[in-house]
Amino acid sequence: MLTVEQAFEKILAAVIPRNPLPLPLNEALGLTLAEDVVSGVDSPPFDKSMMDGYAVRTADVTAGVELPVVAEVMAGSLFSGEVAPGQAVRIMTGAPIPTGADAIVRVEDTETLDEGRRVRIRLASLKSGRDIVPRGQSMRAGETVLPAGRILRACEIGLLAELGHPRVSVRPRPTVAVIATGDELVPVGAVPGPAQIRNTNEPMLTAQIRQCGAEPRPLGIARDNAAELESRIRAGLQADILCLSGGVSAGKLDLVPAALAACGVVENFHKLAMKPGKPLWFGELPAERSADRKSHWIFGLPGNPVSSMVCFDLFVRTALRRLQGIDPALPAPIPARIGTDLAFKDDRPTWLPVRVEWSADGPVVHPVGWRGSSDLRATVEAHGTAHFPAGERQYHRGDAVAFFAW
Structure with missing residues (x-):
């Protein structure tokens, strides 16, 4: 079996970003810049006032001085x-x-005289440059202000608008098809019969896909039948990424690998030490x-919902970030401390659902009462997972662990 690190390497080597495309700025939210954005202007383009008041020479300012007001300048106008x-x-x-x-001089530090023709200044002195934003303070022409790979939020959209970009080159939003497999599954709104369970993985994975900024394409339930599986898989292969849940273990009806091969899919790896x-x-x-x-x-994800969720968060999310040109694509662990003593023993590295509390010294994680891969209920109390390397160790309160936020 591969290690998790080896699996990451294979995914990063296999997945390549999609070619960029130009989109209207108002359609680019959440997408990734495909090229650097260089400012063509100084911002602000002129020295400008930060306040309503009076533009003066500081040498003229003394307590109670009265000055004639020779003009008025509004935003959008210019005093020649x-x-x-x-x-x-x-x-x-x-x-x-x-x-x-x-x-x-701010308006609250003045007194208007002669119906606005004169102004009395109440300040004894004034520092040069007060309440003035100098030209180019925010950015200079020729400066790279947004690097390729940046995810566009509202603030980046606003900056692009300021720079005069009605269209922007971005990586296209990835599409991800989802197929849940198994004769035991029934739709979410159905009442399960004997030996049946509801299809929890499809809506869960669909939500995770949206959280990654991708477009989900749920394709429903595929029964444990080779012909039906192949038909659904061919439809799912129209998406950038296809996620199947279930059917990848070693049971008699775990038919997914064979069905994928029949559709022309080449296996990269199967089974991890985790x-x-x-x-x-x-x-x-x-x-x-x-x-x-x-x-x-x-991706053939395990059928148990927590396994499916954790594998998506670690591996499918990495592939989606790679596909969108986001660097780094790998999940970023957050240094944390464990908040309770824990006796750990397992021959595989484990990603344990944990809740997190934030202290002055950083995050403190507490394992939730998780009872295995099918225990989705426990995960709603969690904020992510903590990584525990394989082996046997007694963890004490305050020991360092790696936390992966959901």
């Missing part, structure tokens, strides 16, 4: 003259600083075998 010694210009937030002025998630299967439909001449990647 110059503030001469002994003068003031009424100015609004965001307006360009008039030539000659080197500071702003818990939960040992039966994980990974393969690829090579570009030369696919209808669209693009590679597609397939």
Whole structure:
């Protein structure tokens, strides 16, 4: 069996980012930049006022001084003259600083006289540059302001708008098909009969796919029948990634690997030294075998829901990040401390569901009452998993562990 680290290496080597495409800016939220964005302008493009008040020369400011107001400048307008010694210009937030002025007196530090034709300043002195944003303070023309691989949030969308990008080059949103397999499954809204269970994995995986910024394509339940499996798999192979849950262990009706092979999928690896998630299967439909001449990647996830969830979080999420050009693609462990004593013994490294409390010294994790791979109930009390290496060890409160947030 492969180690988890070897599995990560194989996934990163196999999955390649999709070619970028230009999209309207208002459709790019949550997608990944495909190229660096370089500012073509200084921002702000001029020295501008941070406050409503009066643009003045600081040399003129003394307690109680009265100055004539020679003009008024609104945001979006420009004063073409110059503030001469002994003068003031009424100015609004965001307006360009008039030539000659080197500071702003806030309106609350003044008194209007002669119906606005004069102003009395209550300050004894004023520092040059006060309440002025200098040109280019935020960014300079020629500066790389957004690197390729950045996930676009609302703030990046706003910055791109400021830079005049109505369209942006991004990696396309990945599509992920989901097939739940097994004769024992019934739809979520159905009442299970004897020896039946509801299809929990499909909605769970669909939610995880959306959390990754991808587009889920749930394809329902495939029965333990080779012909039906192959039919569903061929439909699922139209997506960038296909996730199947169940049918990848070693039982008589674990038919998924054979059905995938019949559809042209090449196995990359099967089974990992980890818990939960040992039966994980990974393969690829090579570009030369696919209808669209693009590679597609397939994960056979364990049928037990917690195993399926953990494997998705570690491995499918890595593939999706790689597909979207996000670097690093690997899951990032958060250094944490265990909040209770724990006697651990297992021949496989284990990802144990834990809840987390945040302290002044960082996260403290507490194992939840998890009773195995089918115990989905316990995971709702958890915020992620903690990694415990294989072997036997007595953990004491305060010992270091690696935490992986969900």
